[in-house]
Amino acid sequence: MARRLTEAESASLLNEVGQIEQALATSSLERCRLLDEILRASYTLATDDELQTFASVASRQVYVHQALGVPPNLAVALEKLRTWLYRTVRQRIEYPHAQLQPAFALIGQWLKWHQGATGADLDALPLPDESTPDEPTALRIVARERSAIHLDSGAEIPVIHGTIEASNLPVALQLHRRWRQLAAAIRQGTVLGVIAPRWLSPDTAACTDTTLVILEPDVLLDVTTVAECFTGSTNTHLRVLLQMLSMDTPSAATVVGSVVNACFDELLADPEVEPSRAIERALRARYLDVLVAVQHGLLSLEQVEQDVGIHLDVLRRVIPHLRGQATTEPMFIAPRYGVQGRIDVLLEDRERPAYKTIIELKSGAPPTQLQRMVSQSGTHITVGMRPNHLMQIAGYNLLLDAAFPGCQGTSQILYSRSAEEPLRNAPNLHDFKADFLAMRNKIVAMYHDLAHRRFRALDQLATLDAAEAPPVDRQKLQQWQQAFGSLDEQERLYLYAFIAFAFHEWITTMVGSPLRNGGYSSLWRSAIEEKSEELRSLTFLRFDPDASNCERGFLTFRFTERTPPVHPFRTGDIAVLYQHDALLRGGDTIAGQVFKCTVRSLGRDHIVLSLRNKLFDRRLFASEGFWALDPDVLSIGIESMVRACGQFALAPRERRQLLLGNIAPRSQPLAVPRPARLTDLQYELLSRCLAAQDYFLLEGPPGTGKTSTMLRSIVDHLLSDPREVILCTALTNRAVDEICSALEHLWNDGLLLRLGSLHATEHDALSFAQAAQTQDFAELALQLQRARVIVATVPYLNANLHLFSLIAPTTAIVDEASQLLEPHLLALAVRVERMVMIGDVCQLPAVVQQDERGCRVQHPLLEAIGVERLDRSLFERLLRLAKRNRWTHAYGRLTEQARMHHLVARFPGTQFYGTTFRSMHRWQDEEPDKLPIEALPLLLRHRLVFVDTPREPASGYNCAEAQIAAACARALAHRMTNRSLSEAIGIITPFRKQIRTIAELLGDLSQEVTIDTVERFQGSERDHIIVSCAINSRQHLRLIESLTELDGRTIDRKLNVALTRARHQVIIIGNRQLLELSPHYAALIGFIEQHGIITNAAAATQELTPFLTTDEHHAHHRH
The missing domain is CATH 2.40.50.140 (Nucleic acid-binding proteins)
Incomplete structure (x- = not known):
């Protein structure tokens, strides 16, 4: 429900408006940016208890005005103001300060309306006209x-x-x-x-x-x-939902189809390619599917080669008749029509650039007779293809309509199983494209219904007559209906809740939220300059052909003077590459094709990308234009979460009840030999963990050795039981590689196998994907059978659930389990006998895109099993239940840490964990409370420092803070000896603009000192941590917090993670008055006052003068 702002909320925003109005020394563009932020914040507050998602600020604004009954003249004026501010900020227009006064007056009137004022005359505000053509097409x-x-x-x-x-x-x-x-x-x-x-x-x-x-x-x-x-x-449209809830095992047809498609790509690139080698490469690219199909007796490799050979004969005859330059699997995004996709082959005529031909390869059997297709409007045609293939072509034609307006050409289905008539024309008819979009709309409407907890589609699926379903779906439908029918009311509510959460998360990932910008849609709705300004993309890149390896799809791009010095990318990230010119036609179009890719490496002046499609059209990279890179958030998807809910429904009832928390986990005490390296507490927890028969929850605060010591000890003991097969997993490749490093002693005897994509790991010798490139399939199958420890990421396991027909793990060890949402682990949890989950609920949880309202649920049956927030991990929910039910045998916490000096560790230990951490090394207690580096400025010799800085009329950055943070880093770096700066100094700040400001002040030093958000720092550590809070208003305070209640104590997980990254020193920089509005920061500042030093910006600046920048550009930095 929408609501009016409270008196305190409106008063706070009015106070900020007044401060901006008085800040005449600030540029008018920056003042407009701040006004835009306040206007957005008001609508965000007004909808903070609304479940509905909004595709834009405009849609949120309209909803609030309607729901609250805002006076029409005020509503119209505010809508005009929102458009004007958006255009001003996006186009970077500098107006005279006097011209902003009506905007200040209007926002003031809007906020006073929330306080009960009826308002002054709001007619005829002098804002620029934003009208569109009289009759837009x-x-x-x-x-x-x-x-x-x-x-x-x-x-x-x-x-x-x-x-x-x-x-x-x-x-x-x-x-x-x-x-x-x-x-x-x-x-x-x-x-x-x-x-x-x-x-x-x-x-x-x-x-x-x-x-x-x-x-x-x-x-x-x-x-x-x-x-x-x-x-x-x-x-x-219900087919989509059924497919998501079900799981397919690779069949002979799917394996043959993928091999035929891969061979077709190779034949187009090189018609003389040897078929057997092309087939082998294709099989190795899909090695997991091949192994599963062979294991199930669905195919033999010899039969695959024979079957594919028949298709290749047809393809060799067809290829000479294809006219034009062929591009295989080009990717197009068409927000104009709400679709995206990859076309098998696009043929382009050099002499007629507007002429495009679509070739869609199908390896399945074509229809034996002509098919009569009738559109909703009554148009009928007769074609030689299946209905889904015709509609696929209709969708692809929509992609081309958006990417190449006015293009012409033909569309054909290539049935490689048909020797007589392989190429069959698919007419490009408007009526069928309209039918395609009508179906798309039904699916989107269903997604929105599910996201907003309207479950009609699930109920329809549960009661659908199987005889009315397509034959190919009947077995799946019956299986789902039987499973769904066996659920009790609580289990059904649980399923509904997480399915709704999954769809809500996906829609929010697409359209964005007030706290997380524009989501994936910012790819096309934000201008290049806007993305550069907000540091959401890597822009103004130049392709470097000399440094690229086009044969392998490794492309190098050089940074230019206009490339942002700060960006969101790291090695291994998935991204979308496109030309700047692709966005020039407006907010609902991306011209031409885009490229899905992975960041292979990053340098000071370049980035290397690995294209997903290796057979790309190289002519596109011959131009001198700029390129841009955006994060590809779609890789997250909803399929794995919804499929996990389906797997939960299919699990035995006893297992479901155990995971819900209605059944206490079992435990059987064991005599566990004591490893020499363990402390008394670690040995006690190891014994309790190994006694667990269902699950054990191990809390591992920072620096307590949960991976390097405890996980290794658990694995070592389990290996003594020949029945055990252990699956070790975590969220990220980095975390999984750390597990591999902790188990290094198992590398040489074939016990350990690392699963994942070809370039997912730094441990190539352990990589099953690497082995699959050279070893025969019989040997690969034996490797899987021999392995006693399987290591893989959770996303990889969820994307390859058929893997569990090849391996049968008895125990799963999940590291960093508190960073995984509950649905992420469901499919794994129903497949293993026992789970050991290791995590820390006091650190940052899984990243969730949707607002808090979408995460909350209220129902007595759900509250009984601890389901009150859907953004919590399975680890956290079961831990809360175990503590509530006093299942002390099922959980335990490590409290001995080997990272932090005792003074650095004391505040987070008592404030967030309710304990005093014990040190594991002598230096942690014996080193003095001041750093033993006499050459440092006196301020920086204290292990705990707080610098009080003034507010600034800016959003997302504070120049005074940046100057002090950079000076502290430079002073510390100046005294470093024989120590890598990247391992020694870290600067944490919540906003990318502040990251940019600090990086520019540090100059070349920024390449050696990590400057990033706290989310990016989780899991790492540094000798010295500098925290620049960079908040200038009360509204910003919530952006630097992550609050939760645990064991009767409210904790700030972001602050906890920031403080516990440090080994020797923590420096906090921020406005004391604002920060002390948070009880946690107030307590921290009080603790520093007792045990460290507190100073103000002027004093700190004076003491750090030798390390301050004198560059005028940075001293008067403008954003």
């Missing part, structure tokens, strides 16, 4: 309400009333024909993309036969996802 509408036109025939025409997003002009859209049924899915704030409407008047449009309507166009679906809903006899 394409527009985005933010819906306000629905009505209907009643025809004489008794029929109703739904009418959607709303505003044009770009101009705030009112509009009414009549939903005629196939778009009528869409009305039920439209609510306040829904965004509609409308293409080619017929304008009946300046503010009324109607759908015609040529109109296309796209529900929430920023929510992208894969073309194949939509196309697979068309089966001919039964076309239903």
Whole structure:
């Protein structure tokens, strides 16, 4: 529900408006940016208890105005102001200060309205006109309400009333024909993309036969996802949900199909390629599927080669007849139509650049007779292909319509199993593209319903007559219905809750949230300059052909003067590469193709990317234009979380009840030999852990040796039992590689095997993927059978659940379990006999995109099993239950740490863990309370330092703080001897603008000193940690906190992680008045006052003068 701001909230924002109004020394652009932030914050606060997701600030604003009954003149003025501020900030327009006064007055009036004021006259604010052409041919509408036109025939025409997003002009859209049924899915704030409407008047449009309507166009679906809903006899969006809840085992047909596709790509690149070598390479690329299919007796390798050979004969005959330059698997993103996808082959004519030909390869059997297809509008055609293949082509044509407006060409399905008629034309007809989008809209509406806890689709799936389902789905449907029917009310509520959470998370990942910017949609909705300014992308890159290896798809890009010095990328990150020019046509289009890739390496002046598609069109990289790189958040997906919920439903009831917490975990005491390296406490916890028969929860605070000591000891003992097969896992490749390092003593005897993608690990000798490139499949199968310790990431396991038909782990050890959402572990938890979860609920949890409201649930049956917040880990929920039920045999905490000096460790130990950590090394207690480095400035000799800095009229950065942080780092670095700076000094700050400010002040030193957010620091440590809080208002305080309640104590997990990264020293820099509004920072500052030193910015600056920058550019840094 939307709500009015409280008196305190509106007063706080009014105070900030007043400060900005008085800050005449600040640029008008920065003042506009701050006003925009306050306006956004007001709508975020007004919807902080609203479950609904919003595709844009405009849709959130419209919803609030409608829900709260904001006076029309005030609402219209505020909507115009939002558009004006957005354009001003995006285009970096500097207005005279006097011209901003109406904006200050209007925001003030808006905030006073929340306090009960009825307001002054708000007519005729002198803001620039933001109108659009009188009759736009394409527009985005933010819906306000629905009505209907009643025809004489008794029929109703739904009418959607709303505003044009770009101009705030009112509009009414009549939903005629196939778009009528869409009305039920439209609510306040829904965004509609409308293409080619017929304008009946300046503010009324109607759908015609040529109109296309796209529900929430920023929510992208894969073309194949939509196309697979068309089966001919039964076309239903429920197929998507059923596929997500089910699990497929690789069949002979899927293996052969993937091999044929890979060989086709190679034949296009080199028609003379030797078939047997191409087949072998293709098999090795899908080695896991091959091993599973062979294990299940579904195929033999000899038969695969024979079957593929038949297809290759057909392909060799077809390829000479394909005209044009071939690009294999080009990727396109079309937010104009709400879809994305990869086309098998795109043929382009050099003489006719606008002419494009789509070739979609299908290795399955073609229909034996012509198929008659009928669209919703009655158009019928006769084609020689299956319905889903025709609709797949319709979706691909939409991709080309968006990427290459006005393009022409043909589309063909290539049936490689058909020797007589392999190429079959697929007509490019508007009606079938409209049907495709109508199905897409149904799927998106279903996703939104599930995200907002409306479970009609699940109920329909549970009661659907299997006879009405496509034959290929009947067994899956019956299996799901049987499993779903066996759930009791509590289990069903649990399933509903996490399915809703998964869909809500995915939609928020797409469209963004107030605290996490624009989500994936910022890829096309934000301009290059905006991305550069906000440091969300790596922009203004130049391709370096001489340093690239195009044969292997390794491309090098050089940074230029305009490339941001700070960016969000690390080695191994997944990203999207595209040309700057691709975004020049507006906010709903990406011209041309994009490239999915992985960051292979990063240097001071370059980045190396590994393209997913190695057979790309090299001509695209021949131009002199700039390139940009955005994070590819879609790799997260919802499929694994929803599939895990399905796996939970299919599990035996006893296992479900155990995981819910209705059954106490069992324990059987064992006589455990004591390893020499363990302390008394570690040995006690090891014994309790090994006694657990179902699960054990080991809390490992920072520096307590949970991986290097405890995990290794658990594995070593379990290996003494020949029955045990151990699966070690964690969230990230880095964490899994640390597990491998802890088990280094097992490397040489074949006991340990590292699973993952080819370049996922730094331990190549352990990599199963590396072995799969050279060893024969029989030997690979033996390797899996012989391995006693399997190590892999949780995402890899969830993406390859069929792996469990090859291995049968008895015990799973999950490291960093508190960073994994509950659905992440469900599919694993139902497959193993015992789980040991190691984590720390006082450190940062899993990253969640959705707002807090989407994470909260309230129901007595869920509260009984500790399900109150869906963003908690399974580890945390079971730990809370175990403590509540006094299952002391099922959990334990390490309290001896080997990282921090005792003075550094004392505050987080008592404040967040309720204990005093014991030191494991003599130096931690015996080194003096001041650093033994006499050459340091006196301020920096203290192990605990707080520098009080003034507020600044800025958002996301504070120049005074940055100067002091950089000077501290430079002073410490100046005294370093025989110590890598990257291991010695870390600077933590919550905002990327502050990271940039500090990096520019440090100059070359920034390449050696890590400057990043606290989330990026989790799991690492440094000798000296400098924390720059960079908050300038009360509203920013919540951005640097991560609060939770544990054992009756409220803790700040972000602050805990920041403090516990340090071995020897912590320096906190920030505004004391603001920080002390937080009880945790207030307590910390009080602790530093007793045991360290507190000073102000002026005194610190004076003492650090030799290490301050004198560069005028940095002294007057502008953002």
